[in-house]
Amino acid sequence: MNIHDLVDFLKNYDGESIRIMEVCGSHTAAITKSGLKSIISPKIQLISGPGCPVCVTPSAYIDRLIELSKTENTCIVTFGDLMRVPGSKSSLNLEKGNGANVKMVYSPMDIIKMAEDNPDINYVFAAVGFETTIPVYTLLLESLISKDIKNVKLLTALKTMPEAIEYLIQAGAKIDGFIAPGHVSVITGKNAFYGLASTYNIPFGITGFNPSELVIGIYGITKMICEKEKLKEKNIVPLKNFYTSVVRDEGNDTALNLMKKYLQPYDAVWRGMGEIKGSGLKIKDEYSFFDAGSEGLSEDIKLNKGCSCDKVLTGKITPHECPLFKKVCTPLTPQGACMVSEEGCCFQTFLSEPQ
Amino acid sequence: MAIITMAHGSGGRATSELIDSIFAKYFNNEILSQMEDSSVVDGSAMLAMTTDSFVVKPLTYPGGNIGRLSVCGTVNDLLMRGSVPKYLTCGFILEEGLDTELLSEICKSMAETAKEANVKIVAGDTKVIEGSGGLIINTAGVGFINPEKDISSKNCKKGDKVIVSGYLGDHHATILSSRMTIDNNVESDNAPLNEMVLSLVNNNIKVHALRDITRGGLATVLKEMAISAKVNIELEDDKIPVNPMIKDFCGILGLDPLYMGNEGKLVAIVAEEDAEKALSIIKNSKYGENAVIAGEIVEDQGEKFGNLTVRTVIGGLRSLEVLQGEGLPRIC
Numbered sequence: 001m002n003i004h005d006l007v008d009f010l011k012n013y014d015g016e017s018i019r020i021m022e023v024c025g026s027h028t029a030a031i032t033k034s035g036l037k038s039i040i041s042p043k044i045q046l047i048s049g050p051g052c053p054v055c056v057t058p059s060a061y062i063d064r065l066i067e068l069s070k071t072e073n074t075c076i077v078t079f080g081d082l083m084r085v086p087g088s089k090s091s092l093n094l095e096k097g098n099g100a101n102v103k104m105v106y107s108p109m110d111i112i113k114m115a116e117d118n119p120d121i122n123y124v125f126a127a128v129g130f131e132t133t134i135p136v137y138t139l140l141l142e143s144l145i146s147k148d149i150k151n152v153k154l155l156t157a158l159k160t161m162p163e164a165i166e167y168l169i170q171a172g173a174k175i176d177g178f179i180a181p182g183h184v185s186v187i188t189g190k191n192a193f194y195g196l197a198s199t200y201n202i203p204f205g206i207t208g209f210n211p212s213e214l215v216i217g218i219y220g221i222t223k224m225i226c227e228k229e230k231l232k233e234k235n236i237v238p239l240k241n242f243y244t245s246v247v248r249d250e251g252n253d254t255a256l257n258l259m260k261k262y263l264q265p266y267d268a269v270w271r272g273m274g275e276i277k278g279s280g281l282k283i284k285d286e287y288s289f290f291d292a293g294s295e296g297l298s299e300d301i302k303l304n305k306g307c308s309c310d311k312v313l314t315g316k317i318t319p320h321e322c323p324l325f326k327k328v329c330t331p332l333t334p335q336g337a338c339m340v341s342e343e344g345c346c347f348q349t350f351l352s353e354p355q
Numbered sequence: 356m357a358i359i360t361m362a363h364g365s366g367g368r369a370t371s372e373l374i375d376s377i378f379a380k381y382f383n384n385e386i387l388s389q390m391e392d393s394s395v396v397d398g399s400a401m402l403a404m405t406t407d408s409f410v411v412k413p414l415t416y417p418g419g420n421i422g423r424l425s426v427c428g429t430v431n432d433l434l435m436r437g438s439v440p441k442y443l444t445c446g447f448i449l450e451e452g453l454d455t456e457l458l459s460e461i462c463k464s465m466a467e468t469a470k471e472a473n474v475k476i477v478a479g480d481t482k483v484i485e486g487s488g489g490l491i492i493n494t495a496g497v498g499f500i501n502p503e504k505d506i507s508s509k510n511c512k513k514g515d516k517v518i519v520s521g522y523l524g525d526h527h528a529t530i531l532s533s534r535m536t537i538d539n540n541v542e543s544d545n546a547p548l549n550e551m552v553l554s555l556v557n558n559n560i561k562v563h564a565l566r567d568i569t570r571g572g573l574a575t576v577l578k579e580m581a582i583s584a585k586v587n588i589e590l591e592d593d594k595i596p597v598n599p600m601i602k603d604f605c606g607i608l609g610l611d612p613l614y615m616g617n618e619g620k621l622v623a624i625v626a627e628e629d630a631e632k633a634l635s636i637i638k639n640s641k642y643g644e645n646a647v648i649a650g651e652i653v654e655d656q657g658e659k660f661g662n663l664t665v666r667t668v669i670g671g672l673r674s675l676e677v678l679q680g681e682g683l684p685r686i687c
C-alpha cells in the first residue's frame with residue numbers, strides 16, 4: 001500500500017465512530033497544517049489532549065514568574081510562547097511594559113553566558129516542559145554545578161506524559177486510541193507506553209509529524225482499534241512504533257539518567273485538570289539551591305470564569321463548545337492557555353477555519 | 356571611538372559637522388547639495404507616495420543593515436504599484452551614544468542601495484534623543500506612475516497565477532538568529548526589486564497585483580489581498596519556496612515560513628496567459644532566481660470570498676489566516 005491507499009482508507013472508513021487523541025502539541029499543530037481533518041472520514045474524530053506544556057501550566061506559576069521578573073536585580077529567561085500565557089491577572093508580555101525584566105532565548109544554555117557576563121543579576125529560567133525538554137534543564141543544572149555559577153536558578157513546572165494519559169483514561173475521556181507523542185518517545189522510548197496499552201487495552205501508535213507520517217500513524221492506530229479484540233485474544237499489546245527513524249524501544253539512556261540524577265517525581269498540578277499523582281518532576285532536595293521557589297505553585301485561577309480550557313484539554317468538549325471561543329477568546333485576546341500557544345488546541349482550531 | 360552626543364542634535368556647529376562628515380558625504384547629489392529648506396524636483400502627472408519607519412535591532416545583521424533596509428522597504432512599496440521610484444527623504448533619530456563609525460557604515464550602505472535602486476535622496480532631517488546608542492530611520496518616497504499600467508488588487512480574477520519571487524522567511528530568520536545569538540549561515544534578503552518589477556511592467560505583462568512580502572509573511576499578505584479583492588486563493592504546499600536551512604530553523608523553533616517576513620521578495624498575481632512569461636522574467640532578474648508559481652485564484656465571485664487555503668501533499672486543505680500575535684518561538 002502506498003500513502004494514497006492509506007489516505008483513501010481513512011477517507012472511506014465506514015466502521016464504528018472512533019475517537020483518537022493526540023497528546024502532543026506538535027501533533028496538534030502538524031495535524032492542522034496537514035489538512036488531514038478535511039479529508040478523513042467524519043467517523044474518525046481527532047481530538048487534542050493536554051500535550052502543550054504551556055497550556056497545562058497553572059496560573060500560580062505564571063504569577064510567580066511575573067513577581068520574580070519585577071524583583072530587583074532579577075531577570076526571567078524564557079522560551080517565547082510562555083510570554084503570552086495569562087496568569088491570574090496578567091502575562092509576562094503585558095508586564096514587560098510595566099518594568100518586568102524578561103529575556104527570550106531559544107536554548108536554556110544561553111543563560112550561562114548571561115550569568116557569567118552579569119554576576120550581579122540573578123537569572124531565573126522558566127523551566128516548563130515535558131520529557132522532550134526536561135533533559136536540557138538537567139544539562140543546564142550540570143553545567144551550573146561544574147562551572148560553579150551561583151546566580152542562576154530554575155522555576156520548574158515539569159510534567160511527564162504517561163501519568164496524564166492514565167488520568168484521562170480513568171476520568172472516562174472515552175478515547176479509542178492515542179497518537180503517542182513522537183518527541184517525548186525519543187526520550188522515554190516506546191516501552192514507556194506498554195503498561196498503559198496493555199492494562200487498558202487501548203491502542204497507542206508512536207507517530208511522526210510530517211503529513212505522510214501522520215497518515216501512517218493514524219491508519220495504523222485505526223487498524224489496531226478495529227482489530228482490538230482479535231489482538232487481545234492473541235495476547236498482543238496494541239502498541240506500535242510508526243516513528244522508527246528516531247524512536248527506540250528503550251529510549252535515550254543518557255537523558256533518562258540525567259533526569260534521575262537531578263529530579264524526583266511529585267504530584268503535579270495541571271491547569272484545568274488538577275493534581276495528578278506522580279505526574280511531575282522537581283529538583284531533588286540536595287540541589288534545592290537551584291530552585292527558585294517552584295514548590296506549591298498549584299493555585300489555578302481562570303482569567304475569565306467562562307474559560308473551558310480544562311474541558312478542552314481533556315477531550316470533553318471541542319473548542320467550539322466553549323462559550324468564549326472566537327467571541328472574547330481569540331489569538332489576539334486569549335482568555336485561556338489553549339488559545340495562546342501555537343500548539344494549543346483552540347489556537348489551531350481558530351486558525352484552521354475561515355473567519 | 357566617536358559617539359553621538361546631545362550636541363549633535365543642537366542645530367549648531369556639531370550638527371553641521373555631523374551632516375558634512377556623514378550625511379552630505381554619502382548622500383551628495385545636485386538637489387541635496389543646494390542645502391535649502393526644501394528641495395524642488397521634477398514631477399509627473401501621477402505619483403505614488405509612501406513612507407516607512409525602520410526600528411530593526413540589531414542595526415547590522417548578516418546580509419544588510421538598517422540603512423539598506425530603509426531604502427529597500429520604501430522603494431519596494433513604490434514598486435508594488437508599478438511606479439518608477441525617483442526620490443526619497445530620510446529622517447534620522449539618533450540615540451545618544453551611537454557610534455559614528457557605525458552610522459557612517461549605515462549611511463554608506465544606504466547610499467549604495469539608493470544608487471542600485473536608481474533613487475535620489477533629496478531631503479533629510481536629524482534629531483538626537485536620549486538613549487543607548489540606537490538608531491531609527493524614516494524614509495518617504497515618491498515614484499512616477501504610468502496611468503495606463505494600473506496595478507491594484509481589485510484587478511485579480513479567477514485563473515490568475517500566484518508567483519512568489521523566491522525563498523520565504525530569510526530576513527525574519529536572520530534577525531531572529533542575531534537577536535537570539537543562534538549561529539548559522541542565514542542571510543537577510545533585503546534588496547530593491549526595481550529590475551524585477553520594471554521588467555514585468557516594460558514587457559507589458561498583465562500583472563494584476565503586486566505585494567511586497569514583508570511583516571506577516573506570504574500568508575498574511577495573500578489573505579489580506581483575498582479579502583480586499585474578493586477572491587479565493589489556493590496555494591500548493593509543495594510549491595511554496597523555502598530554503599532548506601530556513602525550513603529546519605523554523606522546524607526547531609516552531610515557526611511557520613508562511614508567516615515570516617522578507618525584505619526583498621514579492622508576490623505577483625498575473626493573468627493566466629502571461630504567467631509562464633512572467634515567471635521567466637522574474638527568474639532572470641536580479642534576486643528572482645528561485646521564483647515559482649505557487650498557486651492560483653480559484654474563485655472570484657459568489658458569497659464566500661476572502662479565503663486563502665493550501666492544498667497539502669496528502670490532498671488535505673489547510674485554511675490560512677492573517678498572522679495572529681507575534682509568532683513567538685515555542686517551547687518544544
